[in-house]
Amino acid sequence: MVLIDRYGRPLLKLRIVVDSECNFNCFFCHFEGQSRHVPSLTPEDIGFAAEAAMRIGVMDFKLTGGEPLLRRDIIKIIEELSLRKPKDLSLTTNGYLLGELASRLHEAGLMRLNVSLHSLKPERYAFITGTSPKVFNKVIDGLMKAKDAGFTNIKLNMVVTRVNVDEVDDLISFAAKHGFSLQLIELMPVGYGEVNFDENYVDLNTVVKQLMERGRFLGSRVDLHNRPLLSVDGVKVEVVKNYMNPSFCAGCTTMRLTSDGWLKTCLYKPPSVRVWDLIKSRDLEGLIKAFQRANELREPNFRNTDNQLRLSNIKVRLRVG
Numbered sequence: 001m002v003l004i005d006r007y008g009r010p011l012l013k014l015r016i017v018v019d020s021e022c023n024f025n026c027f028f029c030h031f032e033g034q035s036r037h038v039p040s041l042t043p044e045d046i047g048f049a050a051e052a053a054m055r056i057g058v059m060d061f062k063l064t065g066g067e068p069l070l071r072r073d074i075i076k077i078i079e080e081l082s083l084r085k086p087k088d089l090s091l092t093t094n095g096y097l098l099g100e101l102a103s104r105l106h107e108a109g110l111m112r113l114n115v116s117l118h119s120l121k122p123e124r125y126a127f128i129t130g131t132s133p134k135v136f137n138k139v140i141d142g143l144m145k146a147k148d149a150g151f152t153n154i155k156l157n158m159v160v161t162r163v164n165v166d167e168v169d170d171l172i173s174f175a176a177k178h179g180f181s182l183q184l185i186e187l188m189p190v191g192y193g194e195v196n197f198d199e200n201y202v203d204l205n206t207v208v209k210q211l212m213e214r215g216r217f218l219g220s221r222v223d224l225h226n227r228p229l230l231s232v233d234g235v236k237v238e239v240v241k242n243y244m245n246p247s248f249c250a251g252c253t254t255m256r257l258t259s260d261g262w263l264k265t266c267l268y269k270p271p272s273v274r275v276w277d278l279i280k281s282r283d284l285e286g287l288i289k290a291f292q293r294a295n296e297l298r299e300p301n302f303r304n305t306d307n308q309l310r311l312s313n314i315k316v317r318l319r320v321g
């Protein structure tokens, strides 16, 4: 069984925001649209929430944050999820603590890793992430340790802004050299990303157009946002172009479980459904109902209103006829 929302979109994936804290301070951080410095669910709570999600057909879990590797019990969280045998279990990290944790993450059952890497220039990396230039080498070391630990499917996340758009080719070369794939992410006007959006936004379509001069289109991810997949210089490049993109939202198959126990139906905006008490009291039926309710409330953020008008006109005409 899979839940379908009012716009015909299946609910396939849960992004679990495991914490609201971070050791970095990226100038664009959206913090998954959740509040800072709030309490967090325990590993057992998260496992229980995943169980309810699996009952309604969600088999794909993404751990994110804040910085998920700051949780001292991150291994236990992964074990709790892994024992329920999901189809996909992945984590997105800034990579700072990856060197220390990579082997244990792999052993605990984590299947995939996305590592944010917005620049290959230590000074610029520090500027973007609000850290010191020494941090860059630690992140690169973490990436190499993750590869050695057995992670075969590592995606580099690059949020493309005016600060780093000149490094897209360098990131492709770096990914090619080390066997990673690359995810180009358009800046989203959420959280800090909203505050400095105008001076930093780059339309990803312009970047993709240039890449297509030497790359080829492999297809779209219909399971997730209809994201285009390209092959450029032998590297798989995934395009996360969200801003003003109705096709992206039409393919939205996700919702978020925030660290303080809300089902957040969209990154950008309410509504959210509170599930903290249902999780804490282990009310499985109540939690399944809350998932169903949140799914009914899901709405695409960017929509092609012209098309929608045309569609509703057709429906009206059919009814009248």
Ligand SMILES: Nc1nc2c(ncn2[C@@H]2O[C@H](COP(=O)(O)OP(=O)(O)OP(=O)(O)O)[C@@H](O)[C@H]2O)c(=O)[nH]1
Binding pocket: 062, 064, 090, 092, 114, 155, 157, 183, 185, 188, 224, 240, 242, 252, 253, 254, 267
């Ligand atoms: N607007 C929006 N952005 C999303 C959504 N899901 C993921 N993103 C963004 O996509 C970018 C990449 O997210 P990741 O955490 O690396 O995960 P992912 O690529 O979505 O997931 P996988 O393909 O499973 O690895 C980040 O900027 C996320 O904020 C969504 O539903 N809506």
Ligand SMILES: C[S@@+](CC[C@H](N)C(=O)[O-])C[C@H]1O[C@@H](n2cnc3c(N)ncnc32)[C@H](O)[C@@H]1O
Binding pocket: 022, 028, 029, 030, 031, 032, 064, 065, 066, 067, 068, 092, 093, 094, 095, 114, 115, 116, 157, 159, 185, 186, 187, 188, 189, 190, 192, 193, 194
């Ligand atoms: C919120 S972070 C949490 C995980 C981890 N701290 C990290 O940075 O990888 C998840 C992903 O969202 C990206 N991101 C953060 N703010 C963004 C924004 N305003 N627009 C687009 N992507 C953003 C990050 O670069 C990262 O790849």
Ligand code: SF4
Binding pocket: 022, 023, 024, 025, 026, 029, 030, 031, 065, 066, 067, 094, 129
């Ligand atoms: S994007 Fe990730 S690493 Fe950067 S501040 Fe946000 S949570 Fe921290």
Ligand code: SF4
Binding pocket: 225, 242, 248, 249, 252, 253, 265, 266, 267, 268, 299, 300, 301, 302
């Ligand atoms: S509907 Fe909201 S959460 Fe879904 S893809 Fe669009 S912006 Fe993201």
